[in-house]
Protein backbone atom coordinates (compact mmCIF):
# COMPACT_ATOMS: atom_id res chain seq x y z
CA UNK A 1 0.00 0.00 0.00
CA UNK A 2 2.92 2.39 0.54
CA UNK A 3 3.87 4.21 -2.67
CA UNK A 4 7.34 3.08 -3.82
CA UNK A 5 10.10 5.71 -3.56
CA UNK A 6 12.15 6.61 -6.65
CA UNK A 7 13.86 9.76 -5.39
CA UNK A 8 17.41 8.41 -5.60
CA UNK A 9 16.87 6.11 -8.59
CA UNK A 10 14.99 8.66 -10.74
CA UNK A 11 15.04 12.17 -9.23
CA UNK A 12 14.09 13.65 -12.63
CA UNK A 13 10.61 12.12 -12.30
CA UNK A 14 10.04 14.13 -9.10
CA UNK A 15 11.57 17.27 -10.67
CA UNK A 16 9.28 16.89 -13.69
CA UNK A 17 6.28 16.69 -11.34
CA UNK A 18 7.32 19.95 -9.66
CA UNK A 19 7.81 21.68 -13.04
CA UNK A 20 4.48 20.46 -14.38
CA UNK A 21 2.64 21.83 -11.34
CA UNK A 22 4.46 25.14 -11.48
CA UNK A 23 3.94 25.56 -15.24
CA UNK A 24 0.29 24.49 -15.52
CA UNK A 25 -1.20 25.58 -12.19
CA UNK A 26 -4.02 27.92 -13.07
CA UNK A 27 -5.82 30.31 -10.80
CA UNK A 28 -4.75 28.86 -7.48
CA UNK A 29 -1.96 28.85 -4.96
CA UNK A 30 0.45 25.98 -4.66
CA UNK A 31 0.36 23.65 -1.65
CA UNK A 32 3.64 24.95 -0.31
CA UNK A 33 2.42 28.55 -0.42
CA UNK A 34 -0.65 27.52 1.59
CA UNK A 35 1.47 25.66 4.16
CA UNK A 36 3.85 28.63 4.39
CA UNK A 37 0.86 30.88 5.12
CA UNK A 38 -0.42 28.54 7.84
CA UNK A 39 3.01 28.43 9.49
CA UNK A 40 3.35 32.21 9.32
CA UNK A 41 -0.10 32.77 10.86
CA UNK A 42 0.72 30.22 13.58
CA UNK A 43 3.90 32.16 14.36
CA UNK A 44 5.97 28.98 14.06
CA UNK A 45 9.60 29.70 14.76
CA UNK A 46 11.53 26.45 14.44
CA UNK A 47 10.07 24.26 11.66
CA UNK A 48 10.86 20.61 10.86
CA UNK A 49 10.10 19.70 7.23
CA UNK A 50 9.80 15.89 7.20
CA UNK A 51 10.39 14.47 3.71
CA UNK A 52 11.55 17.92 2.66
CA UNK A 53 12.58 16.93 -0.87
CA UNK A 54 14.56 19.68 -2.57
CA UNK A 55 13.14 22.48 -0.43
CA UNK A 56 9.86 23.62 -1.97
CA UNK A 57 8.45 24.53 1.44
CA UNK A 58 11.57 26.42 2.45
CA UNK A 59 11.42 28.38 -0.84
CA UNK A 60 7.78 29.33 -0.21
CA UNK A 61 8.51 30.83 3.21
CA UNK A 62 9.59 34.44 3.75
CA UNK A 63 13.40 34.77 3.97
CA UNK A 64 13.69 35.10 7.77
CA UNK A 65 11.56 31.99 8.37
CA UNK A 66 13.54 30.05 5.77
CA UNK A 67 16.57 30.11 8.05
CA UNK A 68 14.53 28.38 10.77
CA UNK A 69 13.62 25.33 8.67
CA UNK A 70 15.32 22.01 9.34
CA UNK A 71 14.97 19.75 6.29
CA UNK A 72 14.81 16.01 6.90
CA UNK A 73 14.67 13.36 4.20
CA UNK A 74 15.62 9.72 3.63
CA UNK A 75 16.99 10.50 0.16
CA UNK A 76 20.56 11.78 -0.16
CA UNK A 77 19.76 12.97 -3.70
CA UNK A 78 16.88 15.17 -2.52
CA UNK A 79 18.83 16.52 0.44
CA UNK A 80 21.70 17.51 -1.86
CA UNK A 81 19.58 20.39 -3.17
CA UNK A 82 17.92 21.38 0.13
CA UNK A 83 19.33 24.41 1.96
CA UNK A 84 21.13 23.65 5.22
CA UNK A 85 20.43 22.50 7.85
CA UNK A 86 19.43 19.23 6.19
CA UNK A 87 19.40 15.89 7.97
CA UNK A 88 19.25 12.42 6.44
CA UNK A 89 16.91 10.25 8.50
CA UNK A 90 13.71 8.21 8.43
CA UNK A 91 10.42 9.90 9.29
CA UNK A 92 9.73 7.08 11.74
CA UNK A 93 12.93 7.71 13.75
CA UNK A 94 13.49 11.45 14.03
CA UNK A 95 16.96 12.21 15.47
CA UNK A 96 15.75 15.03 17.71
CA UNK A 97 14.86 15.46 21.37
CA UNK A 98 11.22 15.69 22.43
CA UNK A 99 9.42 19.01 22.34
CA UNK A 100 11.89 21.11 20.32
CA UNK A 101 9.93 22.22 17.20
CA UNK A 102 7.07 24.70 16.84
CA UNK A 103 5.87 23.04 13.66
CA UNK A 104 6.38 19.72 11.91
CA UNK A 105 5.37 19.42 8.26
CA UNK A 106 5.00 16.40 5.97
CA UNK A 107 3.73 17.43 2.52
CA UNK A 108 3.10 14.50 0.15
CA UNK A 109 5.32 12.19 2.18
CA UNK A 110 3.30 9.87 4.40
CA UNK A 111 1.85 7.82 1.52
CA UNK A 112 5.39 6.43 1.14
CA UNK A 113 5.26 4.81 4.59
CA UNK A 114 3.84 1.40 5.45
CA UNK A 115 2.96 2.79 8.86
CA UNK A 116 2.22 6.53 8.57
CA UNK A 117 0.92 6.64 12.16
CA UNK A 118 4.44 5.80 13.40
CA UNK A 119 5.76 8.90 11.62
CA UNK A 120 2.86 11.03 12.91
CA UNK A 121 3.75 9.82 16.41
CA UNK A 122 7.34 10.92 15.91
CA UNK A 123 6.18 14.34 14.69
CA UNK A 124 4.02 14.64 17.81
CA UNK A 125 6.99 13.71 20.02
CA UNK A 126 9.32 16.42 18.65
CA UNK A 127 6.66 19.17 18.79
CA UNK A 128 6.56 21.56 21.72
CA UNK A 129 3.21 21.98 23.53
CA UNK A 130 1.10 24.26 21.33
CA UNK A 131 2.97 23.14 18.23
CA UNK A 132 1.26 22.30 14.94
CA UNK A 133 1.62 19.30 12.63
CA UNK A 134 0.76 19.96 8.97
CA UNK A 135 0.35 17.29 6.36
CA UNK A 136 -0.99 17.18 2.82
CA UNK A 137 -2.01 14.26 0.66
CA UNK A 138 -3.81 13.71 -2.64
CA UNK A 139 -7.23 12.07 -2.90
CA UNK A 140 -7.98 8.70 -4.44
CA UNK A 141 -10.29 10.68 -6.75
CA UNK A 142 -7.66 13.11 -8.00
CA UNK A 143 -7.59 14.09 -11.71
CA UNK A 144 -10.98 12.56 -12.67
CA UNK A 145 -10.79 13.96 -16.22
CA UNK A 146 -7.87 11.60 -16.90
CA UNK A 147 -9.41 8.56 -15.23
CA UNK A 148 -9.68 6.72 -18.58
CA UNK A 149 -5.87 6.92 -18.80
CA UNK A 150 -4.66 6.77 -15.20
CA UNK A 151 -5.94 6.35 -11.66
CA UNK A 152 -3.93 7.06 -8.51
CA UNK A 153 -2.85 3.82 -6.83
CA UNK A 154 -4.49 3.46 -3.39
CA UNK A 155 -1.87 4.38 -0.79
CA UNK A 156 -1.30 4.14 2.95
CA UNK A 157 -2.17 7.83 3.41
CA UNK A 158 -4.82 8.93 0.92
CA UNK A 159 -6.58 12.18 1.77
CA UNK A 160 -9.74 10.20 2.55
CA UNK A 161 -7.94 8.38 5.41
CA UNK A 162 -5.57 11.14 6.53
CA UNK A 163 -7.84 12.91 9.11
CA UNK A 164 -8.56 9.61 10.91
CA UNK A 165 -4.88 8.61 10.91
CA UNK A 166 -3.73 11.98 12.26
CA UNK A 167 -6.47 11.77 14.93
CA UNK A 168 -4.95 8.50 16.16
CA UNK A 169 -2.11 10.66 17.53
CA UNK A 170 -3.31 14.26 17.90
CA UNK A 171 -6.22 15.26 20.13
CA UNK A 172 -7.31 18.21 17.98
CA UNK A 173 -7.40 17.78 14.21
CA UNK A 174 -8.67 20.03 11.41
CA UNK A 175 -9.01 19.21 7.72
CA UNK A 176 -8.99 21.57 4.76
CA UNK A 177 -9.96 19.99 1.44
CA UNK A 178 -9.09 21.18 -2.01
CA UNK A 179 -11.30 20.15 -4.95
CA UNK A 180 -10.96 22.52 -7.88
CA UNK A 181 -10.05 22.73 -11.56
CA UNK A 182 -6.48 23.82 -10.82
CA UNK A 183 -4.39 22.43 -13.69
CA UNK A 184 -4.75 23.30 -17.38
CA UNK A 185 -2.72 21.08 -19.72
CA UNK A 186 -2.47 22.93 -23.04
CA UNK A 187 -1.26 20.18 -25.37
CA UNK A 188 -0.32 16.52 -25.74
CA UNK A 189 3.21 17.15 -24.50
CA UNK A 190 1.84 18.59 -21.25
CA UNK A 191 -0.51 15.60 -20.78
CA UNK A 192 2.39 13.23 -21.37
CA UNK A 193 4.55 15.02 -18.80
CA UNK A 194 1.67 15.07 -16.30
CA UNK A 195 1.27 11.29 -16.63
CA UNK A 196 5.02 10.55 -16.44
CA UNK A 197 5.21 12.73 -13.32
CA UNK A 198 2.62 10.34 -11.84
CA UNK A 199 4.83 7.33 -12.54
CA UNK A 200 3.15 6.25 -15.79
CA UNK A 201 5.92 4.69 -17.93
CA UNK A 202 6.95 7.15 -20.72
CA UNK A 203 5.96 4.79 -23.57
CA UNK A 204 2.51 4.24 -22.02
CA UNK A 205 2.07 7.99 -21.47
CA UNK A 206 3.08 8.73 -25.08
CA UNK A 207 0.54 6.25 -26.39
CA UNK A 208 -2.21 7.54 -24.07
CA UNK A 209 -2.13 11.22 -25.05
CA UNK A 210 -3.99 10.64 -28.32
CA UNK A 211 -7.03 9.69 -26.19
CA UNK A 212 -7.27 13.20 -24.70
CA UNK A 213 -8.61 16.33 -26.33
CA UNK A 214 -6.42 19.28 -25.37
CA UNK A 215 -6.43 21.75 -23.78
CA UNK A 216 -7.81 19.84 -20.82
CA UNK A 217 -8.60 21.16 -17.36
CA UNK A 218 -7.80 18.76 -14.54
CA UNK A 219 -9.50 18.78 -11.14
CA UNK A 220 -7.09 18.44 -8.23
CA UNK A 221 -8.42 16.85 -5.05
CA UNK A 222 -6.76 16.28 -1.71
CA UNK A 223 -6.50 17.56 1.84
CA UNK A 224 -4.35 19.41 4.32
CA UNK A 225 -4.69 17.93 7.78
CA UNK A 226 -3.58 19.89 10.84
CA UNK A 227 -2.86 18.33 14.22
CA UNK A 228 -2.49 20.52 17.29
CA UNK A 229 -0.35 19.39 20.21
Ligand SMILES: C[S@@+](CC[C@H](N)C(=O)[O-])C[C@H]1O[C@@H](n2cnc3c(N)ncnc32)[C@H](O)[C@@H]1O
Pocket residue numbers: 005007014050051052053054055056057072073074075078089090091092106107108109112113
Ligand atom coordinates in the same frame (compact mmCIF):
# COMPACT_ATOMS: atom_id res chain seq x y z
C1 LIG B 1 6.70 13.65 -3.10
S1 LIG B 1 8.23 14.06 -2.32
C2 LIG B 1 7.73 15.52 -1.43
C3 LIG B 1 8.87 16.42 -1.13
C4 LIG B 1 8.47 17.72 -0.43
N1 LIG B 1 7.77 17.49 0.82
C5 LIG B 1 7.64 18.56 -1.36
O1 LIG B 1 6.43 18.71 -1.10
O2 LIG B 1 8.20 19.07 -2.37
C6 LIG B 1 8.41 12.87 -0.99
C7 LIG B 1 9.68 13.02 -0.20
O3 LIG B 1 9.59 12.22 0.97
C8 LIG B 1 10.81 11.56 1.16
N2 LIG B 1 10.54 10.35 1.96
C9 LIG B 1 9.81 9.29 1.57
N3 LIG B 1 9.74 8.39 2.56
C10 LIG B 1 10.46 8.90 3.60
C11 LIG B 1 10.77 8.43 4.92
N4 LIG B 1 10.33 7.25 5.36
N5 LIG B 1 11.53 9.22 5.71
C12 LIG B 1 11.98 10.41 5.27
N6 LIG B 1 11.72 10.89 4.05
C13 LIG B 1 10.98 10.15 3.21
C14 LIG B 1 11.32 11.28 -0.23
O4 LIG B 1 12.70 11.01 -0.26
C15 LIG B 1 10.93 12.56 -0.95
O5 LIG B 1 11.91 13.54 -0.86
